[in-house]
Amino acid sequence: MLTWVALHLWPAAIAPAAGLPQPPIAAKIDHEDTRWGQTVHDDYYWMRDKSDPKVIDYLNAENAYTDSVTGSLKPFQDALYKEMLGHINQTDLSVPVRRGEYSYYSRTEEGKQYPIYCRKAGSLTGKEEVVLDLNDLGKGKKFVGLGKFELSDDQNLLAYTIDYVGYRQFALQVKDLRTGATLADTAERVTSVGWAADNKTLFYSTEDAVSKRSNKLWRHQVGQTASEPLFEEKDDVFRTLLPRRETNSI
Numbered sequence: 697m698l699t700w701v702a703l704h705l706w707p708a709a710i711a712p713a714a715g716l717p718q719p720p721i722a723a724k725i726d727h728e729d730t731r732w733g734q735t736v737h738d739d740y741y742w743m744r745d746k747s748d749p750k751v752i753d754y755l756n757a758e759n760a761y762t763d764s765v766t767g768s769l770k771p772f773q774d775a776l777y778k779e780m781l782g783h784i785n786q787t788d789l790s791v792p793v794r795r796g797e798y799s800y801y802s803r804t805e806e807g808k809q810y811p812i813y814c815r816k817a818g819s820l821t822g823k824e825e826v827v828l829d830l831n832d833l834g835k836g837k838k839f840v841g842l843g844k845f846e847l848s849d850d851q852n853l854l855a856y857t858i859d860y861v862g863y864r865q866f867a868l869q870v871k872d873l874r875t876g877a878t879l880a881d882t883a884e885r886v887t888s889v890g891w892a893a894d895n896k897t898l899f900y901s902t903e904d905a906v907s908k909r910s911n912k913l914w915r916h917q918v919g920q921t922a923s924e925p926l927f928e929e930k931d932d933v934f935r936t937l938l939p940r941r942e943t944n945s946i
Contacts, residue, residue: 720757848895855889888938901936910935
């Protein structure tokens with residue numbers, strides 16, 4: 697429910713501003729593609745290249761236009777944000793999940809944007825061990841998103857995937873929970889992860905760079921530089937993903 701402040705600001709907030717700029721018009725560049733025997737024309741295919749300066753310039757123009765036409769909404773946005781924030785417990789704790797001798801949970805702290813993943817050995821009154829702090833990982837980054845979170849059976853190693861661009865394009869990382877060190881083992885565009893029972897072999901799947909379809913399966917020995925390809929799904933209708941193990945995930 698909106699407070700009186702938010703409702704009071706609403707009529708003024710939506711009043712149109714004078715002299716607004718015209719919205720930018722994206723260039724139309726014909727691109728032809730054949731899919732399952734059908735020819736498809738896409739005038740905006742050129743926008744797929746996020747590194748193209750023309751794409752960046754157009755997005756900046758869109759953002760500038762949005763800022764111009766929504767500038768009068770800023771007081772209302774601030775009031776609404778404070779109203780919503782007032783109903784959120786910023787320092788909070790999830791329900792612990794038991795995995796062997798450890799209880800795993802996540803918590804949030806007021807003023808920090810991302811959750812902190814922790815565990816305690818034995819009882820919940822024991823000493824807290826921070827397993828993964830997304831706030832630390834996100835330092836100097838505009839965004840950080842956690843994908844997979846998979847523990848080895850002996851709970852000494854954590855395999856997780858992380859996204860720093862917001863495009864759901866995840867990189868694999870392995871952390872030694874005994875030392876706190878992030879290992880050199882890594883892979884790009886990882887879509888699923890699973891541990892073998894030997895606590896040193898990782899299986900993971902990766903996606904195609906263009907379609908983002910999960911299509912390849914790999915085997916990796918922790919400490920090795922290369923991974924062994926196991927399978928590639930070439931049919932565009934299907935994807936290749938590892939099943940999620942509830943006993944190793946939180």
